[in-house]
Every structure is written in structure tokens, then in C-alpha cells.
Amino acid sequence: MSQAIISPHIPDLDLITVYAQRQDTWFSGVSPWTKFAGLFLIVLLVTLTKNLLVCISLYVVVLLVYAASDLPVRKLFSWYLIPVLFVLSLVGIMAWTEPGVPLFTLDLGIFPLTLTDAGAMLVVTLLLKALISVTYSLFFLMTTRYQYFSAMISRIFPSPLDQIFLMAYRFLFLTLSMIGAMMKAIRSRGGGIVRSLRVQGRIFAEVFALVFIRSFDRAERVSRAMISRGYQGKLEAATDIPRPGLSGYGTIAVSLMAIVLIASFVPDQWGLVW
Amino acid sequence: MVIVRRDPASPHCPPLDRERELIHVDCASHTYADGSVGIHNMCFSVLRNEIVVLCGPNGSGKSTLIEHLNGLLTPSQGEIWVGGRSITKGERTDLWKEVGVVFQRSDDQLFAPTVLDDVMFGPLNLGLTRPEAHAAAISALEAVGAADLVSKIPGYLSGGQKRLVSIAGVLAMRPKIIVLDEPTSDLDPLHSDRIEKVIRTFKEEYGISVVIATHDLDLAARIADRVCLVKNGAVFAEGTPEEIFYNPELIEEAGLMLPHTVRIYLEFCATGGIEPTDHPVRLEELIVSLQRRSCDSSR
Numbered sequence: 272m273s274q275a276i277i278s279p280h281i282p283d284l285d286l287i288t289v290y291a292q293r294q295d296t297w298f299s300g301v302s303p304w305t306k307f308a309g310l311f312l313i314v315l316l317v318t319l320t321k322n323l324l325v326c327i328s329l330y331v332v333v334l335l336v337y338a339a340s341d342l343p344v345r346k347l348f349s350w351y352l353i354p355v356l357f358v359l360s361l362v363g364i365m366a367w368t369e370p371g372v373p374l375f376t377l378d379l380g381i382f383p384l385t386l387t388d389a390g391a392m393l394v395v396t397l398l399l400k401a402l403i404s405v406t407y408s409l410f411f412l413m414t415t416r417y418q419y420f421s422a423m424i425s426r427i428f429p430s431p432l433d434q435i436f437l438m439a440y441r442f443l444f445l446t447l448s449m450i451g452a453m454m455k456a457i458r459s460r461g462g463g464i465v466r467s468l469r470v471q472g473r474i475f476a477e478v479f480a481l482v483f484i485r486s487f488d489r490a491e492r493v494s495r496a497m498i499s500r501g502y503q504g505k506l507e508a509a510t511d512i513p514r515p516g517l518s519g520y521g522t523i524a525v526s527l528m529a530i531v532l533i534a535s536f537v538p539d540q541w542g543l544v545w
Numbered sequence: 546m547v548i549v550r551r552d553p554a555s556p557h558c559p560p561l562d563r564e565r566e567l568i569h570v571d572c573a574s575h576t577y578a579d580g581s582v583g584i585h586n587m588c589f590s591v592l593r594n595e596i597v598v599l600c601g602p603n604g605s606g607k608s609t610l611i612e613h614l615n616g617l618l619t620p621s622q623g624e625i626w627v628g629g630r631s632i633t634k635g636e637r638t639d640l641w642k643e644v645g646v647v648f649q650r651s652d653d654q655l656f657a658p659t660v661l662d663d664v665m666f667g668p669l670n671l672g673l674t675r676p677e678a679h680a681a682a683i684s685a686l687e688a689v690g691a692a693d694l695v696s697k698i699p700g701y702l703s704g705g706q707k708r709l710v711s712i713a714g715v716l717a718m719r720p721k722i723i724v725l726d727e728p729t730s731d732l733d734p735l736h737s738d739r740i741e742k743v744i745r746t747f748k749e750e751y752g753i754s755v756v757i758a759t760h761d762l763d764l765a766a767r768i769a770d771r772v773c774l775v776k777n778g779a780v781f782a783e784g785t786p787e788e789i790f791y792n793p794e795l796i797e798e799a800g801l802m803l804p805h806t807v808r809i810y811l812e813f814c815a816t817g818g819i820e821p822t823d824h825p826v827r828l829e830e831l832i833v834s835l836q837r838r839s840c841d842s843s844r
Contacts, residue, residue: 288698417698421658441656444700492653499615499646500714501639501670508658509665509679510696 280352282409284447290342290413291420298340298410303419303512305519306411312526313407317400319534323392326399333403337410347409351402358401359394366390418510425508437506442493446486453478549783558588565592567722567754568614568644573622575609575778583609584620585778591722596748596755598765600789601775602800607758608649609778611724614756616640642671645715649726651707655699660686660710663699667718678717685717686710689743705736712743716751723747724756729764741768766790766804766826774799787824806831813838 293299298306316329338344371387412420424436494502515523549561558571568591575584584606591597591614599607612618613625616632624633632640645667648654657663664685668678686692691709699707708728715723728744729737745768747753759765765772766786773783774795782795789795790807803811806826813835814821823834 288701292698292701416696418659418662418696421662437658438656440658441700445652448700489653492648492650493656495612495617496646496648496654497656497666499617499641499648500667500718501641502666503670505669506657506666507662507669507675509662509675509682510659 279346279349282350283346284443286343286346287409287412288417291415291417294416296340296414298336298414299416301414302515302519303415303423305515305523306415307423308515308523309526310407310411312523312530314404316530316533317403319530320537321396321539322533322537323396323399325533325537326396326403330399330403330406333406333410337406340410340414342410342413347406350409351405354401354405355398358398362394362397366394369393418508419512422508422510422512426512430505434504434506437508438493442486442490445489446482449485449489450482453482558586561590562592565594567591567593567628569626570610570613571623572610572613572620572625574620575613575618576621582778583618584613587613587623587779589773589780591754591756592771594748594752594754595770596744596757596768597771597773598769599756599758599773599775599780600760600762600765600799600801601758602760605775605800606778607775608726610775611646611726611756611758614640614722614724615644615646617646642718643720644722644724645718645720647708647711647715647723647725647728649730651704651711654711654714655702655707658698660691660694660697660699660702663710664714664717667714671718681717681719682713685713688716688746689713690739703736705732705739708732708736708740709743712740716747719751720753722754722756724758726758727761728757728759729761730759737764744768760801762790762796762801762804763806766806767828774801776800786826790826791821791824810834 313329313333317326320326334344337347367384367386367390369387369390371389373385373387374391375386377384377386421437421440425433427433428436558569560566560569568589570587570589572584572587574582574586576582587606587610589599589610599610601607609618613620619625619633624631626632627640627643655663657666661679661682664682665675665678668681669675673681683692683695686695689709689712691706691713694702694706694710697706699710702710712723712725712728725744728740732740741764744755744757747755757764757768769786771783772786772789773780774789775781776799781798782789782792790804793803793811796803802808804826806828810823810825810831811821813819817838819838823830823837825831825834
């Protein structure tokens with residue numbers, strides 16, 4: 272079912288959806304609203320805390336939850352590449368300007384670059400925060416049936432954002448399958464995206480231009496099919512989402528209190544020994 | 546009924562049957578933005594409680610005509626009447642409520658996150674409440690035998706399942722007419738057979754008129770009450786399947802090939818030196834004819 276079309280480092284939408292529909296672990300039975308609240312609370316905690324130990328602990332917990340849901344851990348690490356590059360591109364420069372105890376100095380001739388303990392901690396903390404958010408988001412997506420997820424989007428987001436999402440998701444599938452078919456056609460005739468990128472750059476540019484043109488063409492056909500059934504600007508998600516049980520509300524309340532306590536009483540540098 | 550031959554150069558387009566006519570197309574032309582002509586002097590009618598099949602080769606104008614029937618396209622010149630009122634004069638803007646279209650590519654038709662959402666889409670647009678739309682969707686899915694797909698994601702369905710769900714999406718709106726563009730193309734024989742049975746139930750159980758565009762004359766032979774041959778954007782001949790398919794010159798003129806049943810029967814008669822007096826088009830008719838002819842020749 273799953274096929275990494277372009278790179279194993281890009282999250283595979285098909286695979287994510289297959290896991291989401293599987294629904295055979297305990298976490299799949301948890302109310303989508305509870306899991307969504309969990310996402311909100313995790314984002315809140317990583318925003319409030321700067322403590323490395325808290326971040327490490329939270330990452331370990333989230334990773335264990337992910338693994339306990341029988342989700343592919345090795346693939347998760349492979350998917351980390353993009354968020355890691357994203358974080359490093361942002362804090363890679365900032366890390367060298369942080370004041371603190373110097374760890375090592377890079378002499379560039381014109382001016383020396385010094386990495387301090389605070390700079391290194393900034394990189395590690397931000398990386399952990401990003402990975403926590405990514406891991407939990409993937410856990411949420413891969414344990415929540417797509418119809419619940421789309422219905423939540425429909426309830427939470429205002430129009431036209433919900434409309435855009437509801438239509439874009441299906442369209443994304445179609446576009447990915449179109450790209451997949453083209454990649455197969457290229458590979459079947461000896462082409463390859465890495466091996467041939469330099470040599471066949473023009474061909475690939477043409478292929479991707481074709482994907483865009485076909486996408487527009489397909490969008491027009493989809494639009495006509497919608498109009499033929501009376502589309503007047505409103506697409507609704509019909510599924511009823513299971514509400515959280517008492518234990519769900521309890522978990523959310525306890526987690527919220529824990530976050531308030533951590534944010535209030537755990538110092539930013541607590542537990543660090545350099 | 547006798548074969549009605551139309552001169553594509555003639556603008557004359559009388560109603561076929563005033564009493565039973567649901568749609569009357571008198572379209573002098575439809576020209577696309579790039580200048581290509583999709584329809585030229587198209588004269589076409591849909592009657593109450595019939596299955597009419599538009600037969601023509603690729604590019605003959607079938608799909609363009611289909612989009613006219615639902616109001617997606619309007620004639621550059623000419624008029625279309627639905628229920629006696631003209632859609633080109635702006636008297637009708639809600640044609641989609643009466644004429645449902647099942648498009649050739651199901652992937653273009655199924656856009657909602659789940660099968661249920663997709664089938665409920667039309668009923669909700671009709672103004673039904675959510676429980677009513679839900680009931681209509683479930684009923685339509687049951688009618689096409691796809692109730693087990695209700696919570697599936699359209700992207701993961703097989704081609705045949707997608708086609709069934711597309712049909713359910715239109716059936717849930719309970720239109721007076723359902724138009725299907727190449728309903729069995731790209732399907733395996735079992736799914737084709739299932740789709741054919743579903744189409745028959747439209748007419749027999751729901752009293753819905755059906756328009757099918759296809760170049761599969763075997764399908765037309767099995768299912769049609771009336772066959773219209775389309776060429777160069779116009780219907781140039783129409784009649785019952787027996788009349789049309791036992792006129793090889795017409796089929797050749799349309800750029801098509803005779804249905805297998807007709808070819809087998811004509812070959813059988815030619816080989817045995819028998820005059821083809823019967824006109825079987827469906828398989829069961831062919832068997833009866835062949836048995837009778839075999840008995841005749843053995844006497």
C-alpha cells in the first residue's frame with residue numbers, strides 16, 4: 272500500500288492513512304478530542320519550558336506512546352530529517368551568538384566563532400521541542416481515523432479554511448498518485464531522481480510542470496462534478512466524533528495542572544550540569 | 546419505432562414524443578473557448594422511463610452533450626428544454642436537482658474525505674437535514690450494493706467500488722434522469738455486470754430515465770430501449786437496438802463495430818445460407834434464434 276514516492280524522508284501520506292484506519296491499538300480507541308487536547312497541551316508545555324530535562328523526559332514519553340501504538344519507529348526517525356534540517360537552519364546561526372561558557376572556538380581568520388554551553392543547549396532544546404511536536408502530531412494522525420480528523424477540522428476551523436482542507440486532502444492523494452505514476456514511468460525507462468537530477472534536469476522540470484498542468488485540469492473536472500451535484504460553496508463532514516469519556520477529561524485536567532506546575536516551579540536551567 | 550435519420554446539416558428538430566419527453570435538446574452548436582466545435586445541430590430527446598444509449602466513437606460529442614443535459618454547459622446557439630422549460634433562457638438554474646451525472650472518471654467525482662460524506666454531499670445541497678441526508682445516502686449505497694463501503698476513504702477503493710459509490714452519490718439525490726458517461730469503461734466483467742444491473746434498477750424500481758454514453762455496443766445491445774448514433778457532434782440516426790444494430794451501414798457510418806451477438810448471428814446465417822429474419826441483440830434472444838434456426842435447418 273505504502274510507497275515512498277520521492278524520498279523515505281518525506282512522510283508517506285498513504286502509510287499514515289493506512290495506520291489511521293487500522294484502529295487496532297488501545298490508543299486508537301481514545302477519543303480524537305482527547306488526543307487533540309493532548310497535542311494542544313504538548314505544544315503549550317514545549318512553549319513554556321526551556322528546561323532540557325523536561326524536554327528529554329517529554330520526548331521519551333511521547334516516543335514510548337508512539338511505539339506502544341505499534342507505529343513504525345524506524346520510519347519516524349527517517350521522517351525526522353526534514354524537521355531537524357528546519358530547526359538547524361533556524362538556530363544554527365543563533366547558537367554561535369549565545370553568551371555562556373565557551374565549549375570550542377572555530378577560527379575563521381576574520382573573526383572567531385565560539386559555541387557556548389548555552390548555544391549548544393539552545394540547539395538541543397529546540398531540536399527536542401520540534402521532535403516532540405512532530406512525533407505527537409504523527410501519533411495523533413496515525414491513530415485517528417481520517418473521517419474523525421476531517422470532521423474535527425470541519426468543526427474547529429472557520430470557513431473557508433475548513434473547505435480548503437477538506438478538498439485539498441483528497442486532491443493531495445490524487446496529485447501524489449499522479450506523481451507516483453510519473454516516477455514509475457521515469458524509472459521504468461532508466462531514469463532516477465538523484466542519479467539523473469543533474470543530467471536530466473530539464474526532463475524533471477517538464478515532468479513537474481506536467482503535474483501542475485494536470486492538477487489544474489483535474490481540479491477543473493472535480494469542480495464540474497461538484498457543481499453537477501449542486502455545490503454552492505459548502506462541503507460538510509458528516510461523521511460524528513466520539514466525545515471524551517470521564518477518564519479523558521480527567522487526563523486532560525491532570526495534564527494541564529502538571530504543565531502549570533512545571534511552568535511555575537521548574538527552573539529553566541534546573542538539573543543541568545556542564 | 547423506425548429508424549429516424551437526421552440530416553446533420555438540417556436545423557429541423559421536432560420533439561420525439563411530446564407526452565413522454567423529459568428533455569429536448571435542439572442545439573445548433575456548442576463551440577469551446579479554443580474554437581473547437583463540440584456539438585453541431587444536435588437534436589436529442591430523453592423520454593420518461595426509458596434507457597437511451599448514445600453510441601459514438603471517441604470525440605463524437607457524447608460527453609459534450611452529457612454536460613449540456615445537466616446545465617454544466619449551455620449551447621452557443623440553440624435551446625435545451627427540461628420539463629418543458631428552457632434552460633438557455635434562464636428559466637432553469639437548478640437542473641442538477643433533476644438530472645444527475647455520473648462522470649467517466651470516478652476519481653474526479655469522489656472528492657469528499659469519506660464515502661458517506663461524498664454520498665451525502667448531493668442530498669445536503671438539496672436542502673435535506675443531516676439525518677435525512679444520512680438516510681438518503683445509506684439507502685443509495687444499499688441500492689447499489691455498496692453499503693459496506695460507507696466509512697471508507699474513496700482513494701482506497703477499487704475502480705469498480707469507486708464507480709458504484711459515484712452512482713450512489715447521484716442516486717441519493719433521486720433525480721428524474723441519470724446520465725452516465727462510459728459507465729463500464731475500465732471495469733472487470735463482474736463489476737461491469739453489477740453496474741448494468743444497477744442501471745436496470747433505476748428504470749425498473751425507481752422509474753428514473755437513464756442516458757448512457759458509450760462506444761461499447763455490446764452494453765448498448767443488452768440494456769438500451771433506444772439507441773442514438775452520434776457522429777461529428779450530432780445524432781444522425783436513432784431507433785430500437787434491433788433496428789439500429791441490424792443496419793451495418795449505419796454502424797459503419799458511425800465508426801463503430803456491430804455488437805458480438807449481432808455479428809455471431811449474421812455470421813451464422815451467412816455460413817448456413819440462411820436469411821437473417823430474426824433480429825436478436827441480447828444473448829438470450831441470440832440463443833433462442835440459434836436454436837430455432839438449427840432446428841429449421843435440420844428438418
